[in-house]
Amino acid sequence: MNSNNQPIGIFDSGIGGTSIWKAIHQLLPNEKTIYLADSKNAPYGQKAKEEIVALSMKNTEFLLKMNCKIIVVACNTATTNAIQELRAKYNVPFIGIEPAIKPAVTHSKTQIIGILATQGTLNSALFNKSTEKYQDTKIIEQVGHGLVQLIENGEINSPEMTHLLHSYLNPMIEANIDCLVLGCSHYPYLIPQIKKILPDHIQIIDSGEAVAKQTQNVLRDKVGFSSTQDNQPIFYINTNPKVLREILGNKFTVEEKKF
The missing domain is CATH 3.40.50.1860 (Rossmann fold)
Structure with a gap:
């Protein structure tokens, strides 16, 4: 498998999926990650399936524009309601998260x-x-x-x-x-x-470790690992970034972005 320096894309209905990001970052520290928090629309759990699918597609398209090589759906609700539709529509590997x-x-x-x-x-x-x-x-x-x-x-x-x-x-x-x-x-x-x-x-x-291992497997078998040290993660959120910055320990770049 050739190396692939494109980032891993991760999205959730808000800041909670950073628990999944942490597991991925710990297991795959050389991989660059882009995290998308759709906090404006949180929680997804009370929405209709059609709306969850539409929001998941919007998030996916944002990450694909950022040139992501794989997308982790770090949201149980989005996985259980939308991942089949995402896999059918987009030509990129998806990793889902389900209750363990x-x-x-x-x-x-x-x-x-x-x-x-x-x-x-x-x-x-x-x-x-x-x-x-x-x-x-x-x-x-x-x-x-x-x-x-x-x-x-x-x-x-x-x-x-x-x-x-x-x-x-x-x-x-x-x-x-x-x-x-x-x-x-x-x-x-x-x-x-x-x-x-x-x-x-x-x-x-919880499912964090299992999702990280599955991400590693898909990179190894289908996509390729990064060969660079450009692994500084980027976090995007469409509401006030204060809580996200706090939960990350104020260590990383968090950008407020409308999407």
Whole structure:
């Protein structure tokens, strides 16, 4: 495979997909990345499928104009509702993100797992097709109403966030789950809060590492790795960049851009 110095494109409905970006950047530090946060339209989870597809295509076209060689859909809702349409329309490899149900089922001893996700993900045909494989496991689904908005507003540690997490997680604890799947790329930023609520024996599972490994596989098999040291990431957001800069530790270039 020849080298390919074009960037990796990553998009999400907002800032949450930076949890996926971090996993990719850690595994593939020599790759240049361009991250697109469509925070103006967050959250995608409450929108109709047609609108999610249209927004995902708009984001894809923005990244293709930036000459991206591969596109990571760092949004569970966009993946489960739009990735088939994206793959059919654009001649570029796409990496999606889905709730990590399989590893949760594999690790569960009680065969009862919980999943915290958006309405759009839980209602999608792709998600329901995935869960059908695991008839022997009880899957307790919970829509995380309001969580994405609070994260986007920089209110991760707010009393409202704590209240919502207790209301969503306590019934799962009572149902004897031993694995909690985070089905939204925003939610890994809530892990410190979630750990304060869950008993120690409940394992928290997200998709970041798996997505990074799949990205590495596609670069190796189809696209090519970068051979330069020009790996400074660029972040674009279509709202005030303050919260995105804070979540990245004010280390990288973040540009406010209308798209």
